[in-house]
Amino acid sequence: MKITSLLMIAVLLSACSDRGQSVTDFKDYESYLSLSQAVSSGPVNEELKFWSDRLKKNNDDASLIKLGALYSELFKETGLAEHIVLSDSLYKEAQKRNAEGLVEIYQALAANAISQHKFQDAKEYAEKALSLKDKKSASLLLLADVSLEIGDYARANQILRQFKNKRSFAYLIRKAKVKDHEGMLDSAIVCMEQAYHRVRGNKALSQWALSNLADMYGHAGRIEDSYAVYLNVLRNHPSDDYSLKGIAWIALSHDKKIKDAKRIVNTLAARNRMPELHLILAEIAHLEGNTLEKANQLKKFRSLASVPAYRPMYMKYLALLEAEEFNNASAAVSMAVEEINNRSTPQSFDLLAWGYYHQNKFKEAFEVATKHVENQTFEPEAFYHLGMIYHANGNHEKGDQYLKEALKCRFELGPSTTAKIAAAIESL
Template sequence: MKKIITILTIAVLFGCQEKPKGITDSKDYDQYLVTNKTPGKDAIHKDLEFWKARFNNDSTHLMEMSRLSGIHAALFGSTGDISELKTSEMLIKKAHNVSARNKDSYLRSLAHNYISQHRFKEAQVLLDSAYTYEDNRKETEMMLFDVAMELGEYDRADTLLGNIKDPKDFNYLIRLAKWSDHNGNLDAAIKYMEQAKQIAEDRDNKGLKLWVYSNIGDFYGHAGRIKDSYDSYLKTLAIEPDNHYVKKQLAWMVYSSEKNTEEANRILDSVMVNHKAPDYYLLIGEMAEFDGNTSEAKKQYDMFLKATDNPSYGGMYNTYLISLYAETEPEKALALAEKEITNRATPETYQLLAYSQLKAGEKEAALKTIEEHVAGKTSEPKALFHSALVYKANGMEDKVAPLKEELMGAFYELGPVKAKEIEKL
């Protein structure tokens, strides 16, 4: 993100050890932290039992297979259990194989599943195949845009965005927002997201409102509009009280903006009762690191490594693993970063390669990677931070200074631990 407005004051983020007064209030969200009430998950399980009874493992029951695949995907979303996503994949494949019609629909469903698994190249192959069918081509083009962005195929993404252009369409606007954000125009991205939000509210569409409230909350956070971000997250929880993603974002807000690790951990504890995802350990570890508890931080990072040691995850956590290994086993990070580049060659994956090269003692190679694949191609704070570290290691202080100045406005997004490192640049 190019334009990231500084939130709070630098004095609060650095130097001052007192917890800054923030905008969050536990009274606003305590009702959503109750762990024995999961209306969303309960409804999904009820649907699961109904459709399982109708399916009874009969491979000719296409409708039942389709419904069950969606239910298992929803269970993955509500529980974090990767086996649910794999079950959904299996059911979609079965349905596609026996169906005589709507092949494009099954291809898109399977591509969506693969996107969730970060299998972007495979998803693109499926979508290219779906595009050969005459029906629902716009829907296919929208998904092809999403995949092109993940793969770093920005010229193709631009063309696809032009194909689906409709300033009054929700799905077009949210993709235009993503495109604007990629190009460093966060103000425009927020403008388009707000237009999409208006459409969702005018239609009073629960699903669209749920999506746009949570996502625009992220955009507001990137822009330093923490109160707007907070309010948007609360709107999400009012619709879906057990939304684990937004609760994690609230935990980040309480930690990064207000330095209240105790409260942030309390929020995460409530989330982890019903939702199991490895990345929670990373955030808990980072907060322990911020608090100076290195043994607890190591324990949490080790728990993340253990949790992700599951072949079913594939490459879903590669970027997290690269960042973690870079600090402890740089050669391992380097090998994984090179593998990730083959999966999706974006500026964001290249900056991880550069960081791994730097940590492995290959500062000249890291500089070459930054200059050829990162500089001027992304404004993501992590990429700018790693670029600054590479420039500093190569004695290019003239390149470090402007990046440091820009990063001073990204403290909220990068977090207090990285903020301290930025001050030392």
């Protein structure tokens, strides 16, 4: 066990170090930028027509449920909130027609609620599905998902421990999430690789596993592997915007190819409503020294992400911006409290501490951070905040250590946060 831990430390230490060479090549992914939205959602749209026609003709539950699932899928492609809202209403209409309630519909509603970060609703739906007893293992998996999201790691672990199929895809991907949360990235990668092997024959699932693996390879410092896997996903699914976004980040944060990153993100922003794309464009504008454009992009993000359907999904981002960019720390604090009510994770408490820090309430920040954040998450953002909070409270040794730890993840933090941390180490 000790040897394993030492090896793990060695891997983690090397993992976060920077490698000099450029990884991305515009020619590799150029062709994926020319797709129109119509092309990318083609198969889903054709299927929508099939079930809409059938619904008109038969007015049946099965068509309602199929349409609900398709709009949920479409939401993942387009990022349009109206699609997930429509999905919910189709499921609810189908549910109204079934006196006892269908367990599959409660499960689908729970999954939709997770997508929308309505975690308390998700939990209720998942519990309701579980109470109906049928399809129990799916209900338990959903409860494990919700538990992970709301920070109830004990319950998630308990469900996973009792899960019998420990070689199944469903188990392995959740175990990967747990390991990731515990800061055991290498174990998480092994879980996700095993999960991928389980579903090689399934196009949708194997792509899902690969795009998650690509993220994880990036976090492990294996930028080339990460890039290769994103490209592999795109080869099979040219409209996978998630992978293009991953490549844009490598181009920006690792290769410092600002122009290439901008071309990708501008393309994505034109065909997909993911508000966070404007955050990356703001980062790019910042690096280009274009203050006006940066402010524009941040405002665009705020107006897109603040609409009710999106707000819970982007609460964290909105709170960070209020604190760091819009000079409105009290708004950040109240958003953090909302976020804690939705999900009391270490990351949510980190937001609160960071809000207090920006209000110059260093003591409160310290209390929250040491009680709810420190040693409970190992993410670089939290380490950055912990470092600043320790400094502000006079513990410069720990402050520096946290900042230096955070700096090992310069790839994840991006150029401007990295610069901020480096400057803080110099000056504090």
